[in-house]
Amino acid sequence: MLRTVIMLIFCLTIYSFSSAQEKKEIDESRYKGINTGNETRFLESKLNNKNYKLYISLPKNYDEDINHRYPVLYILDAQWDFTSMVSSQKFLNSDRLIPELIVVGISYAGENPNYSSLRTNDLTPTVIPERKNSGNAKLFASVLRTEIIPFVEKEYRASDNRRTLAGNSFGGLFTNYMLFNYTDSFNNYIICNPSFWYDSELSYTFEENYFKDNKKLNANVILISGSLDDVERHNKMAKQIESRKYAGLNFKFSVVEGFAHSSTKSIAYAKGILHSYKITPIKVDEKKLLKYTGNYELAPGKSISITINDGHLAIKEFDGFVNIPIYAIAEGEFSIWGTYIPFDFNKNDKGGIIGLSTEYNDAPITLKKIK
Template structure:
């Protein structure tokens, strides 16, 4: 029995409320429904310290998948990375799940690229969600906040990393940097590789900074808590990286890291911090 790990990592980052350890973060919640599907989404916005004091200054933008859970701690982590590296603090935006839906149902549909045959659950809505992100979220954010041109960063973990890979391979200019953590490249028998093949057949350029990370313990092993074998996320990430590197895409910057001693959950924090620091280089 192979175990699908998706929801577990979310419990490691906490719900979408203010992180008590991050006094600088004053999140703004903005309702942003999808006019096509009618689903009711929100975004959570954290502005840099001193944002209002220098009205001519612009900032990098970090978009967080799974913002309904990851936003509080990771918006704080982004501030810490910026301070430690003496870089501009980013505007951090977390993406919510659809209101009124179980979070796992929402992300399972919105973050996966293909429908699953013989499944009663909804999958394969990544293209529609990506359209919402490009046509609703990004125009709103860049129309209301001072975002630096050409400094969009996407972060996603697990299914969120799979969503990021789908955006990368179908509309790469949506973001300049993609931080993909423990991506679920195993989904639907590695369907994301088919997207890469189609992209490679039509393009010789892939102008993006792609940053990959995975926990060192995310290998195929028996997990007594789940009473089954886990998927080999390390192998999946290595295969994806090798595939991209073999294409010699013009404009592609590619880097990766295995976070030693961490699993699918515990790799989130150090992986995000390492990835964002790499993005700021």
């Protein structure tokens, strides 16, 4: 906590210096809230003849950084859960805990679509008498794999190796079904309050059948249950999966105390996104860090010195604090860890470092490298 406070103080101070230097008024229009979706697309499936509505949320810098490809998070039941998922991932990205994502919400098009009937048909793996129109998960899996995903990866700069599937209730049931029947479709699985009661607890059999032929499961999986939901069945699946000791599996079971079937979702999605995409600092050779070191001008007559300390970059001294850490989160990407303020180095055409950029409340701040 102290480190975060220090970072915020530091960045706020930079902001005050830079604002005074540039003498620009703050644009109050930036307080517009979260943009929950940039585009709505429609896809008519040739496999099941259904019309799907796809809600697309793109990263803030999507149009500027035209060479970058982004991880994609697919959320089922987008008619209910898209805005919650988008909000969660944007807040996490603001804290620099995850990278920017493309979020794709899958719903249904048409006038007054019967969501209950359509989702029951798509998301349930078998036909049961008490659920009319059930049992087409296998066909919907093909729609997802051969139509929706290729469409998204053709139309957008979507990475094909950092996909996530998320769903609650029947959506969680289907996400678990995909995990053990079409494992290579996604890298991450967010399974929230899944309907493991369905068809005499058939979901446990899917896992058992998978384990008969596979001892490896290359996936990040989080299973989340509200403590007021069907936590006993969810815990049973968690123990069953954990007992296998699958190679390559990063599995977590989480219970949200005091929450039930629908209310769990907002917390569960945040937990799931973090489990799937959490950024962790990486170690960079000190020889590669040297080019970032030097003095950067805050204001006339005032500068900060960036050095190397304990294997990572650090602000040597500022307002009585020493060796404030700047962590590498990817090759050439850095962050003052745990804050919502980016920390990026600017380069010239030859790759030399000429300054650094940050921002506060969307107001850009640039510091020139002076030595």
